[in-house]
Amino acid sequence: MxxxxxxxxxxxxxxxxxxxxxxxxxxxxxxxxxxxxxxxxxxxxxxxxxxxxxxxxxxxVLRDPVDMTRFKPGKDTPTLTHQGQRFMFASEGTHTAFAAEPDSFAVPKYGMMPKQEPSGE
Structure with missing residues (x-):
């Protein structure tokens, strides 16, 4: 964030x-x-x-940055570092996808909702 x-x-x-x-x-x-x-x-x-x-x-529990699966990392959890940040993955498949295009996944595509102003009705 x-x-x-x-x-x-x-x-x-x-x-x-x-x-x-x-x-x-x-x-x-x-x-x-x-x-x-x-x-x-x-x-x-x-x-x-x-x-x-x-x-x-x-x-x-973490969220896989590729498919958003929630998982608890274990001793064989695939891991890599991208631009100084550690990423961990739920599967080898998501690890491979991230490694191929890390900038597509390194930053979440969601954010905080903006504060809504009262409608005045």
Whole structure:
């Protein structure tokens, strides 16, 4: 999500740490990590490092960037890095499709709905 920190702060949403979920996460780019289209926040850099070293343990369910299938990554989950971002896939087929045309899938095709103004009726 573009500028997710501003959005979370405006709505006064306080995410918990992805590693130690009893702790509040710091909502800034330094304490954030993106896998596929999911954002993860951390209480400190140590927790961010733990997460990066064992993503499958901490990430929970992800959405495949090619076919939008929800899946829980396992030890054989296909993975690749595109422009510094890690992507994980539900199948070899979606991994192959992404690798062939990564720019078609690296950014989600959906976004937040704009705020609707009252109709005045």
């Amino acid at each position: 573009k500028d997710s920190e501003t959005y979370l702060n405006q709505l006064e949403i306080q995410p918990t740490c992805a590693v130690e979920n009893h702790k509040n996460a710091k909502v800034d780019k330094e304490h954030q990590l993106q896998i596929n289209y999911e954002l993860f926040y951390f209480a400190n850099q140590e927790n961010k490092k733990k997460f990066e070293e064992d993503v499958r343990r901490y990430c929970g």
